Amino acid sequence: MDITPPAEYDDVNAAAVTAWMDETTARDRVRAVVQRIDEPTPAAEIATRARASEPVVRDTLTDLVDLGIVEAVDAGQGSLYKRHDQMYIYRQVLKLQAAYDERELLSELKTLKTTVQEFRDAYGVESPTELAGVLAPDDTDGWDDHTTWQTAEKNLYLTKAALSFHDATRAVASL
Amino acid sequence: MTGLLGDTGPVDYDALVVIRDIFLDIEPLVSESHLSGRLDPRPELQITLAAGFDQATSGRFDIVWTEANCYHFHYLESDGIEFRFDRHPEPNAPTTHFHEPPDANSRVPSCITVESPELVTRAVLACWRTALSRNDPSKVNSATNPP
Numbered sequence: 001m002d003i004t005p006p007a008e009y010d011d012v013n014a015a016a017v018t019a020w021m022d023e024t025t026a027r028d029r030v031r032a033v034v035q036r037i038d039e040p041t042p043a044a045e046i047a048t049r050a051r052a053s054e055p056v057v058r059d060t061l062t063d064l065v066d067l068g069i070v071e072a073v074d075a076g077q078g079s080l081y082k083r084h085d086q087m088y089i090y091r092q093v094l095k096l097q098a099a100y101d102e103r104e105l106l107s108e109l110k111t112l113k114t115t116v117q118e119f120r121d122a123y124g125v126e127s128p129t130e131l132a133g134v135l136a137p138d139d140t141d142g143w144d145d146h147t148t149w150q151t152a153e154k155n156l157y158l159t160k161a162a163l164s165f166h167d168a169t170r171a172v173a174s175l
Numbered sequence: 176m177t178g179l180l181g182d183t184g185p186v187d188y189d190a191l192v193v194i195r196d197i198f199l200d201i202e203p204l205v206s207e208s209h210l211s212g213r214l215d216p217r218p219e220l221q222i223t224l225a226a227g228f229d230q231a232t233s234g235r236f237d238i239v240w241t242e243a244n245c246y247h248f249h250y251l252e253s254d255g256i257e258f259r260f261d262r263h264p265e266p267n268a269p270t271t272h273f274h275e276p277p278d279a280n281s282r283v284p285s286c287i288t289v290e291s292p293e294l295v296t297r298a299v300l301a302c303w304r305t306a307l308s309r310n311d312p313s314k315v316n317s318a319t320n321p322p
Contacts, residue, residue: 003204003226005308006301009320013289016297023201024293032193032293036244049291099213108214115216132182137266143180147241151185152216159214 017051026052030060031069035088040073040080089161096162105163112156119149128153178249181264184242188213190292191220191240197296198222198236202304206233228312231255236299240292248299249279256312260285260299276312286318 009015020029029050037046047057061081064070068087072079100108125131128149135142191210198205207223220238227234231252240246245263250256259274268282275281287298306314 003304003308006304006320008322009301010318012286012298012301012305012318012320013294015301015320016289016294019201019297019301020293029293033291035189036291096213112214112216137264138180140178140180143183144178147179147183147186148216150183151218154185155214155216 021051026050026056027060030057031064034061034064034070034081035083037082038085040075040082042078042080046081089158092158093162093165096158097165100162102163102166105159105166109156109159109163112152112159115152116149116156119145119152178247179239179241179245179261179263180266181245182243183245183263186218187240187242187292188218191218191238193292194238194240194296195220195222197293198300201297202300226307227252228256228307228310244290246292246295248295250303250315258312258315260287260295260302260316262290262295273316276315283316286316 006015024032029052030046033046033050043057043061044054046061047054050057052060061070061072065072065081068084071082071084073082096105119128119131120126123131123134123145125134128146131142131146131149135146195208195210199208202224204224204226205222206225207221209221211218211220218239220236222236222238224234224236226232234250234252234255237249237251238247246261247263248260250258256276257274257279258276259279261274262271262285264270265272265282269284271285271287272282273285273287275283286302287295289295289298301320302315302317305317305320306312
């Protein structure tokens with residue numbers, strides 16, 4: 001089979017940036033970047049990562065703050081920005097509710113609790129943080145379990161939140 | 176099995192969705208994609224491609240991305256070559272490294288230096304397609320695509 005090569009490039013990283021910029025708007029890129037930022041970060045740094053001009057970035061960040069998606073943190077010399085954690089969790093809950101009905105969420109919750117308990121028993125530690133303290137740097141299976149444990153724990157809390165949301169939605173609807 | 180050493184944070188499911196959508200949007204050779212359920216504690220994205228190196232007629236990427244921006248893009252062909260673009264703490268290699276074909280056992284510095292899922296996915300695809308068009312897996316970890 002003949003495969004067409006991509007257009008010539010000197011640096012695949014620069015080519016990836018150019019392609020991203022061709023296929024998206026500056027606002028799309030700011031939104032994509034800031035949704036992964038969980039530490040307060042200057043607008044100039046967000047502009048660098050989003051490959052967007054600072055005025056566009058400031059404008060977009062202001063809109064995202066108004067929407068509650070981004071949080072502005074006052075840092076004396078001007079604002080720093082991060083994703084709004086509560087809104088992030090709320091959006092995760094909505095995605096879970098779209099993918100699973102209430103009965104499925106209950107069943108997943110049970111499975112996640114079992115998964116987490118199995119890791120506690122297997123390693124004799126209470127948390128992924130404790131597990132990280134006892135693993136050798138080259139323990140492939142151990143670190144694989146560490147990633148899985150962290151993922152299961154996050155999913156467990158989000159599943160509980162999604163179930164509480166179902167309850168609250170029902171309560172509000174019956175008022 | 177993520178195969179990712181070190182404190183990677185939880186798997187970032189939304190990043191896997193972003194990566195899948197980029198493959199589907201920009202790579203016409205994608206023949207199939209499979210993404211685990213959102214609550215799977217070992218979520219993985221599998222992308223099947225309708226072309227391979229030498230006699231192979233297909234290949235597959237198994238992809239994991241975590242909240243600390245650790246990742247692997249693991250390419251494999253049935254009874255064929257294997258290679259991996261990785262970013263995670265690794266005692267015997269730089270954090271961003273490449274497991275060379277044919278068996279993905281060695282570790283060398285990766286040609287990919289960009290860090291976000293949007294950029295790493297596009298870079299991996301370009302590396303793979305450049306090597307495939309020359310039918311030369313040894314070109315996968317090459318930053319350039321000369322005329």
